Amino acid sequence: MTIKWVMSRKLGILVLVIVLAGYLVGGHRGPSLAEARGPAPCDPAQFATVSAEDVMAGKLSFVGLPAVNVGRDIDWRADPRHNRSWMLNLHTLRWVGHLVVAFESTGRQDYLDRATDIARDWVSDNPRGGLRISEWAWADHAVALRSPVLVCLSKHVKSAWLTRTLAEHAEALADDTLYKKGHNHGLDQDIALLAIGCRLVAPGWKKHALDRMIGSAELAIDPQGVLQEQAPRYGVYVHERLGVAMATMRSCGEPIPERLTARRAALEEYITHATQPDGRIVPIGDSPADMRPKGYPHDDATVRVFEGGYVFGRTAWDRPDSAYYSIRFGPAQRFHGHEDHLGVTYHASGRDILVEAGFHSYEKTAYPRWTSSPQAHNVPVVVGKRFRPGTAGRLLKSSVTSDRQTYELGDSAYGVSRTRKVLVNHGDDVMAVWDSVPAGERVRGLWHFAPSLKVVSRGGGSVVLGDGAFRVTLTQVALPSCEVVGGQQARFETISLGYLRKSRSVTVVSPAVRSVVTVIVPGAGRPAVSCAGGIMRVGRVSFPV
Numbered sequence: 001m002t003i004k005w006v007m008s009r010k011l012g013i014l015v016l017v018i019v020l021a022g023y024l025v026g027g028h029r030g031p032s033l034a035e036a037r038g039p040a041p042c043d044p045a046q047f048a049t050v051s052a053e054d055v056m057a058g059k060l061s062f063v064g065l066p067a068v069n070v071g072r073d074i075d076w077r078a079d080p081r082h083n084r085s086w087m088l089n090l091h092t093l094r095w096v097g098h099l100v101v102a103f104e105s106t107g108r109q110d111y112l113d114r115a116t117d118i119a120r121d122w123v124s125d126n127p128r129g130g131l132r133i134s135e136w137a138w139a140d141h142a143v144a145l146r147s148p149v150l151v152c153l154s155k156h157v158k159s160a161w162l163t164r165t166l167a168e169h170a171e172a173l174a175d176d177t178l179y180k181k182g183h184n185h186g187l188d189q190d191i192a193l194l195a196i197g198c199r200l201v202a203p204g205w206k207k208h209a210l211d212r213m214i215g216s217a218e219l220a221i222d223p224q225g226v227l228q229e230q231a232p233r234y235g236v237y238v239h240e241r242l243g244v245a246m247a248t249m250r251s252c253g254e255p256i257p258e259r260l261t262a263r264r265a266a267l268e269e270y271i272t273h274a275t276q277p278d279g280r281i282v283p284i285g286d287s288p289a290d291m292r293p294k295g296y297p298h299d300d301a302t303v304r305v306f307e308g309g310y311v312f313g314r315t316a317w318d319r320p321d322s323a324y325y326s327i328r329f330g331p332a333q334r335f336h337g338h339e340d341h342l343g344v345t346y347h348a349s350g351r352d353i354l355v356e357a358g359f360h361s362y363e364k365t366a367y368p369r370w371t372s373s374p375q376a377h378n379v380p381v382v383v384g385k386r387f388r389p390g391t392a393g394r395l396l397k398s399s400v401t402s403d404r405q406t407y408e409l410g411d412s413a414y415g416v417s418r419t420r421k422v423l424v425n426h427g428d429d430v431m432a433v434w435d436s437v438p439a440g441e442r443v444r445g446l447w448h449f450a451p452s453l454k455v456v457s458r459g460g461g462s463v464v465l466g467d468g469a470f471r472v473t474l475t476q477v478a479l480p481s482c483e484v485v486g487g488q489q490a491r492f493e494t495i496s497l498g499y500l501r502k503s504r505s506v507t508v509v510s511p512a513v514r515s516v517v518t519v520i521v522p523g524a525g526r527p528a529v530s531c532a533g534g535i536m537r538v539g540r541v542s543f544p545v
Contacts, residue, residue: 038201041194041251042152043244044104047097048089055099056114062089064499074118076125077134084362091136092145093122100152116157119150123165128172141185143172147192151199163200170196170205179212182219182228183335184238190216191245198252210254213245217263225266226308230337231285232274233359236293239267272298273312276347277322282312283358283496284326284345286336286372290498303400309341309393313405315426323348323429323522327422329393329409333372341393342409342420343377348429348522352450353472354378355505358496371496374413375446380435382414383442383512403427404543416441423543429522430541434479436515445510445518447474448495451503456525461486463508464525471525474508475538479515479545482531487511517545 054060054067058074061067063085070078079087089095099115102108126137136142147169154162172178173193180186190213197205220228220238227235242264246256271293274282283289303313309330315322324347328340338356346354357376360368370376374387381387391413399406403426410419421434437443453465453472461484462475476485489509494502510516519538521527527539536545 038199039251039253040151040155040199041248042100042148042155043247044097044101046094046148046244047101048092048094050095050098052099052102052111055095056110060090060095062086062095074121076122076137077132084364087134087136088139088142091122091126091134091139091142093119093149094145097149097152100149100156103156112156115153119153120161123161128168138172140172140178140180141188143169144185144188144192147173148195151195154199166196166200170200170202174205174208176212181212181216183216184220184229184234184241186216187213187220187238187241187245191241191248194245194248194252194254198248206252206254210249210257214257214259217242217260221263221267222308223266224306224308225263225268225270226306226310227267227270228308228331229285229335230309230331230333231287231335231359232271232281233285233287233291234336235267235271235274236281236291239264239271239296242267268296269299269304270306270310272296273304273306274310274326276324277314277320278347278350282324282326282345282347283356284310284328284340285338286359288498289355289358289496290501302402303405305395305398305400311395311398311407313400313424315429321350323424323426325422325424325431327407327409329395329411332390332392334390338372338377339374339387339389339413340377340379341391341411341413342418343379344422344431344433345378346431346520346522349470351452351467351470353453353520353522354431355448355450355495357448357493359499360496360502361500367494367502376448376493376495378445378447380418380420380437380443380445382416382418382437383444385414385416385441388413388415418443425541425543428539428541430538431520432517432536432538432543433520434515434517434545436479439514442512442514443510443516444512445476445516447508447510447518447520448493449506449508451495451497451505453506455490455506458488458490459486460484461488462526462529463488463490465506466525470523472520472522473524473526475519475521475527475529476510477517477519477529477531477536477545478513479517482536482545484529485511485513485516 058071059067059069065081068080096115096118099111103111126133173189190209193205194209249256279292281287281291305311311327314324326345328343333339357371360371393411397408405424407422419436423432435443452467456464456466464473478485492504493507495505497503530537
């Protein structure tokens with residue numbers, strides 16, 4: 001065993017910490033701290049795509065922000081872009097891993113030397129538990145993403161400092177009190193612990209990583225493939241990282257569990273049905289509106305109802321002009337989800353019609369917080385009632401045919417029952433949404449339109465929006481009177497088109513009534529809408545109300 005003195009963060013005094021370097025998880029003997037003899041799993045695809053010459057020059061660019069010159073002696077506490085994602089990327093050292101990959105492909109020793117110097121400087125300046133280090137240095141995700149870089153570096157650098165920090169990283173990764181079970185961070189923690197256990201020939205760490213990974217994956221991904229993080233974008237990330245996990249198992253000579261393979265395959269269904277006909281993922285939860293997943297297979301079903309809280313439907317596969325919609329319900333908001341229950345999106349004629357505010361950033365400021373609120377989504381709002389965060393939503397009924405689908409959803413997010421019925425008609429594309437609340441209550445609908453659509457005309461219960469010659473019409477009818485409802489408000493709000501990218505778009509706010517049908521008709525300016533005898537007619541389309 002080795003003895004190390006560290007400063008206690010809370011007490012501010014020196015305390016004795018005994019590090020049991022010869023006893024690892026599960027009672028397995030660990031490595032000598034001078035040895036790293038096992039295979040070194042090293043997947044170059046997991047490292048940041050940066051310019052090796054920029055890194056050599058001390059110029060770092062993360063998450064699309066302008067480059068920062070950090071110089072040769074890096075200040076690991078600096079936050080030059082005042083951006084949480086920038087700081088995380090700095091401390092993952094994945095950009096250093098790119099230098100190792102560049103050395104392997106070019107043989108340039110200066111790349112390896114600089115990678116070694118940066119890693120050693122990080123280790124020296126960021127002792128675990130140190131008082132004056134960045135909060136990101138030993139954050140769980142930074143540790144998980146940095147560890148594979150150090151493993152790759154250990155293929156070419158044989159040094160006690162590197163082996164010691166690998167063991168220290170493994171101790172942090174193996175600590176179940178720091179583990180993010182059922183979350184993408186937890187998966188990355190397990191990948192890292194497996195890689196270090198493999199490299200340092202530590203069977204206890206390897207077993208612990210593999211045991212946790214299976215249970216965590218089955219918690220994170222349900223049998224239908226829905227990710228409990230509540231954002232399709234993270235489905236793409238977890239799918240990719242499970243691929244890295246399996247490659248790491250193969251490098252370590254470990255069999256790939258069938259249970260893990262099954263959950264990864266199910267995840268593909270969730271991802272592909274969450275992808276719009278134009279190839280972009282639908283921006284639900286923390287999913288950027290400009291993300292384009294590629295290479296995921298799809299089945300023949302044009303409509304999928306996922307019990308984890310999603311409905312995805314389309315006219316046809318492999319047709320960019322196909323109509324497409326999404327509907328949200330399910331468990332309470334958590335992780336990367338938004339307060340979007342009963343919300344819908346609509347895409348038709350090869351363009352966005354109804355959109356979400358989308359994902360902007362992880363900054364803890366007012367605008368990102370707003371993007372996850374009900375007001376940023378196409379939802380019914382109960383007038384005069386306080387929203388109760390974390391309320392589950394239910395899919396009460398559904399009927400699916402090839403040319404028409406109907407759904408009924410409900411919840412009590414405002415302390416009273418609110419019900420939404422959604423009808424989507426194909427061929428003649430129409431979306432009709434019926435919102436209702438109990439007697440004595442009133443409801444307003446929020447309708448966020450794509451930034452390309454501008455108000456052309458308004459009045460008589462309709463708002464017509466257009467982009468060039470294209471038109472889309474919103475018309476509202478009160479029930480049970482079947483009277484056209486006027487008084488719609490059209491205002492500008494800011495939505496996100498991608499990470500740190502904003503755009504102004506039109507939001508139509510419905511008048512407050514007890515029960516209202518909102519009809520969205522793409523490709524038509526003021527279609528004929530009538531209602532009588534419990535039947536609503538929109539052009540050639542009719543349906544009961």
